Amino acid sequence: MLLTGLGGLIGVPVHAEPATLSGSLAQGSLVSGTVAPGSLVWLDDTPVRVSHDGRFALGFGRDAELEYALRVQSPDGTETLQILELEERTYAIQRIEGVPSRTVTPSDKHLARIRAEAEKVKQARTVVSDRLAFLGPYIWPARGRISGVYGSQRVYNGEPRRPHYGVDVAAPRGAPVVAPAAGTVTLAEPDLFFSGGTVILDHGFGVSSTFLHMDAVEVAVGQGVDQGEQIGKVGSTGRSTGPHLDWRMNWYDERVDPVSIAPPLVNGRTPERAQTATVGK
Structure with missing residues (x-):
């Protein structure tokens, strides 16, 4: 527009x-x-x-x-x-009552770890390169059914939790996770408290992708990857209830919806053949 x-x-x-x-x-x-x-x-x-x-x-x-x-x-x-x-969006809100507090609130012994890991993620997102891969086109990093959407939010026992800032792709454990666009790895962690196996890719000019809950992380910090190159495997690590890939995107500190730049979904699933040409590294 x-x-x-x-x-x-x-x-x-x-x-x-x-x-x-x-x-x-x-x-x-x-x-x-x-x-x-x-x-x-x-x-x-x-x-x-x-x-x-x-x-x-x-x-x-x-x-x-x-x-x-x-x-x-x-x-x-x-x-x-x-x-x-901008067009205003509406988001799915789910209200759940009677959930034990220990299920939704980390214990005190985990808080130090959570804070330290959050700082690692924050630092990884300060990397801003001149890559032009942010221009796209993008491909889906995994294939499967969309099981969670950007912006949705759960309210446990009347207390709103943080919104979901990614898109979830349900896929079998061990299925490949590939780079949706070329990038440089700025974070590669096998076991974060909330997100388990986690990778962040810098696509340039403040745009980055984050991949959560992976069973295997197959890249290292500083490594450059091409579009479509495998970076890990789908899993259910961290706080996850089943195998899936949670794909998130940022423009600096702003959390954006990957669906806004990904190839269109087909009947609620990622396209079977979503390959496109790579633009820039």
């Missing part, structure tokens, strides 16, 4: 070309954009990293505001302002 420049409405010159955006403007979406090489870009007041040829990414979280200002300054100093209006 391309939005027209509105800079004239607030006294900003409008001689520059506005950004061209690709993707759905909605809560939870990952969007790519193109501007003239050498341009500067801001989302509201936040600078956006732009490649030498004018490519960038934008990510909008589960509960993102519905309006943003995208400002582009061309190499000659002129600016455009685009108003981005």
Whole structure:
């Protein structure tokens, strides 16, 4: 969706070309954009990293505001302002009563481990490269039925838990997990408390994928992988009730929905043949 420049409405010159955006403007979406090489870009007041040829990414979280200002300054100093209006999404909420507290609340002895692991994940996501793999196209990292969706949330005994920020693919234990796009491994952990076998891949310009609950982690930190290359195996490690892959994506700290960039589902399942060409490493 391309939005027209509105800079004239607030006294900003409008001689520059506005950004061209690709993707759905909605809560939870990952969007790519193109501007003239050498341009500067801001989302509201936040600078956006732009490649030498004018490519960038934008990510909008589960509960993102519905309006943003995208400002582009061309190499000659002129600016455009685009108003981005996001579609509001609704999410599945499940209420469950009578659940023992020990089932949903970690014990004190586990809290130190949980905090240390959360810091590892946070540090892994600070890695931001100039890879252009974030532009896609992407493939599904596993094949199977979709058993969990982005944004859903459970309320145990009246207490809301954290929303689910990934998409779950139910698959047999030991089924291959492959890279949905080329990337560099920034985290490779065989046994985190919540997520079990976990891998994070940096796709460039703030975009990363995370893969949870794997039985086997088959890559190492710093390793570069191609699209479609196996990085591990489906499992049920960590806090999981059955074999599946939980695929999550981030734009920096914003958690976005992988479905917004993945090939379309077919009858609630990942496509049998989702191979596409690799774009950039």
